[in-house]
Amino acid sequence: MTLMNWHIGRMIDIEILKERRAGYDQEIVATLSPHLTGRFGRGFDKSSLYRMIKFSQAFPDIETVATLSPRLSWSHFREIIALPLAEARTFLRERGRRAQPERSRVTSRDRAQVVRAP
Template sequence: MTDKELLPGNLYQAITTVIQLARQHVKQVVNHQMVSTYWEIGRLIVEHEQQGQARAVYGKQQLQQLSKRLTDEFGKGFDARNLRNMRMFYQQNPIWNAVRSKLSWTHCNVLIRIENSSARMWYA
């Protein structure tokens, strides 16, 4: 915008546009980072705790203990069910670069419920 376009009414509009664009960008960055973090948690659970197996040998108790420790330190979002979702998300998407960058964790959580991989990719 030029200085001539920044008359009192236009100045307000220009500032609100900048704020709205910044907020939109922040939401996108947060969503992307959240999905990336949850994918990485799923990877760690599968690869380090399960040695690549579909399920850990130690059973549900270990996941419950992990959930409690994470929740105590980081708050909501790390219950055993969500950790299982993170694990499933990683198992269905083992290549990070193949994950759609514009999807939120809520979208990913819905998609992991679709058993047919072709249908899942279509909906993504």
Template sequence: MKKELNAVNNISKLYKEISSILRTARANAYKAVNFAMVISYWSVGQVIVEYEQNGNERAEYGKAVLEGLSKKLTAEFGKGFDESNLRYMRLFYQTFKNCDTLRHELTWTHYRLLLRVKDETARNWYMNEAAKNTADICKILSGRM
């Protein structure tokens, strides 16, 4: 009976350790994929801005470009590439000119919200707070806090 109890306790400890490893791995994989998408959206914004600046009548020409681009991207890659989101990607690039300053902890949703904050100092403060709190949440979820 005592051996069985020890075996159950050992399995519980082993399970707890392994499940912690797997949760951490999944959280890290999610963050890596998410940040790859953030960088891709920044790059899409960069390409759109550079293309528009070489165009003729920027406002009307840009609208037609985004409309056609949206249709083609949505057909191939699915939802998430409507004109509104493409405008956000363009604004994302214009607001965060240096992609090296982007925070790995933040999602595209975080950045879309940050784009609403016009004051750069306030936006940076919110960005750092969101990154700090997201990191804490990841630690909690992985059982490391």
């Protein structure tokens, strides 16, 4: 699921939006969402599509995603990409890489610790 979401976000960003944010992305995503939902079912609402796009932008290298996805679920990546600081994402990504899969859960305490870090 994680790799599929990365590919969907990447495809929308590169092939449809052409990596531009000139304001027309809202119209395209709003049109694309019901089309994908009708064809494939749930999981393609506008916020999910934007999250997939943000995911592919935050992790532009598919090899990184492929390496981390056995240890971090889509829910983990959702937590990481929601963080405002690139350093925080890096910290949590490295934490997830070292942790056992069942112990790699990103908590609010982790986020607070990163934000407070120098």
